[in-house]
Amino acid sequence: MARSSFDGSAIPGSVAGHRISRRGLLRGAAAGTGAVALPALLTACGGGPGGDGKTVTVGSNSSDAVPKKAFADAFAAYEKQSREGRKVKVNTVDHNTFQENINRYLQGTPDDVFMWFAGYRMQFFAEKGLLHDISDLWRGYQGFSEALKAQSTGSDGKQYLTPYYYYPWAVFHRRSVFERYGYTAPRTLDQYIALARRMRKDKLVPIAFCDKDGWPAMGTFDYLDMRSNGYAFHRALMAGEEAWTDNRVRAVFDTWRGLLPYCQPGANGRTWQEAANSLQKRQTGMAVLGLPHPGAQFPEDERDDIDFFPFPEIAPEHGQDAVEAPIDGFLMAKRSKNLKHDRNMESARDLLAWLATGKAEDVYLAGDPNNIAVSDRADTSAYTPIQKKAVELVSGARHISQFLDRDTRPDFSSTVMIPAIQSFINDPKDVDGLVRGIEKQRKTLFAPDS
Structure with a gap:
């Protein structure tokens, strides 16, 4: 099996990209005083408090056709291999809308698991107590470099992110x-x-x-x-x-x-x-x-x-x-009502553990060849020429940044x-x-x- 050469040893902290309009800022200020409820667009899609113990709700910002379909394939593969009959229910929201409302989303009624970014912005929400610690899961993860672990680690030294892919x-x-x-x-x-x-x-x-x-x-x-x-x-x-x-x-x-x-x-x-x-x-x-x-x-x-x-x-x-070369991945929302129940928590953690495998990345990248696997257990033999060139670009860099709105x-x-x-x-x-x-x-x- 071919192995990814991505290391990223110089990656700094990062912050998620999003556009804030004047209206969005006013909405955010009002939400801070409790005057505005979380927009219906960005509320959890689960079946109410407690869930069914087997269905994991996922908040997704991958609204464009290619990644949306690739994630659907990946989640379908997870369901197929689940011996417990676990399911994934995805709440897909327009990319910018998701990012504009992420703070209130996480403080309202979020999905169990959501897509987000490595580094500073992950640390920001961890410090606010809005993420579940998954350090024990990380002890079982294989194929991730120490640099990737650092980018998934909060200021308290605990891990909160399961990285999934990067792109230059x-x-x-x-x-x-x-x-x-x-x-x-x-x-x-x-x-x-x-x-x-x-x-x-x-x-x-x-x-x-x-x-x-x-x-x-x-x-x-x-x-x-x-x-x-x-x-x-x-x-x-x-x-x-x-x-x-x-x-x-x-x-x-x-x-x-x-x-x-x-x-x-x-x-x-x-x-x-x-x-x-x-x-x-x-x-x-x-x-x-x-x-x-x-x-x-x-x-x-x-x-x-x-x-x-x-x-x-x-x-x-x-x-x-x-x-x-920004890194994207998955996190667990602390305020998810479902995750207050042991069976739902177990299912969400099981999904993250599967997403951390090379197999999970292989399934996704087969449908979206516009990103690069972070796990060195992923099979890169089917990479397109541009993916191989992207790996060479990043692996040959002395320094790797995340992006302005992820680095500050x-x-x-x-x-x-x-x-x-x-x-x-x-x-x-x-x-x-x-x-x-x-x-x-x-x-x-x-x-x-x-």
Whole structure:
């Protein structure tokens, strides 16, 4: 059996990606005072308090067709192998809606198990007492690296997450488009810009660009910062330990401003699905996205045409040594009414233990070849060329980040960075005003008593 080479030894803490609208913020504030009930969209789908002891309810944010079907296959495989006749009932909610409402969901009547992200945001909910400790399950898990265990561990040293897959961010394109026009993958920023100019002459919009969801453009910022200033500085910046008025941060936005003329205009009104579709339709030449994003929007018979290259080098001393590779997985909700009963708890834990196996990942990835298994017990022999290339990209990295909205405080990413980046995209001229505004809020949110 082939084995995954993913290690991720340098992965920092992380925070989940989500877009917070003004309405969403007001809803959240009201919910904090008990004035608003949990939205019906994001309530548990189980059969009431106590359940039946054999049915595990799962809250899912995988609303796109490809992962939704792949998860259905995985849960069906679990049910088939269950000697106790256990079942899985899935409550699928639109990805962004799930993320916007996750805090109130977990404090209301959540499902037994839910999909979420490794690192900081998992730690955030663990500290609030909203997750079940699964450290004893972890003692039986096999095939996970120590780095994966660290990303599944709360600040109290206990494990809360069962990791399931990861995926890298890179610059995606259609292989056939590059072949048609004779393009070659750039290694440096200057070559990247030169390629963008060629694409524009060839009547292509060089870079597909989107940020309606509030998080896609964060990937571009992360790469610009890590390539310009190095991974250590980027991690410190995300941790609130560096000032956003630092000239190194100003330089990142100045570099980004130079790229915007080559990007699709109107990014704040475009979803990531629409940006990926423009790549599929050969309207755009490149897109900075995660592996699942173009994969989910290309027809199955065209997915072999998807290719990527690492985000280009900016400062030679940092090269291309850092890669964004977020990790997703499953957690147990502390406030699930079903889990107060021993039989339901046993069933939920049994599901997590199965999901931690290589077999479970094999079933999922057979239907969604846009992610990479985290377990070294998974069979990678059937990996597509792009999956194999993704493994090489991540395993060859010196440093691995999760993503801006997974690597910092959730309130900083949602209430500060989302509007800041969207404001910059709309009007990139006033970088000084932009970083001063971010810095003022950083000092407040990262104050010792906050």
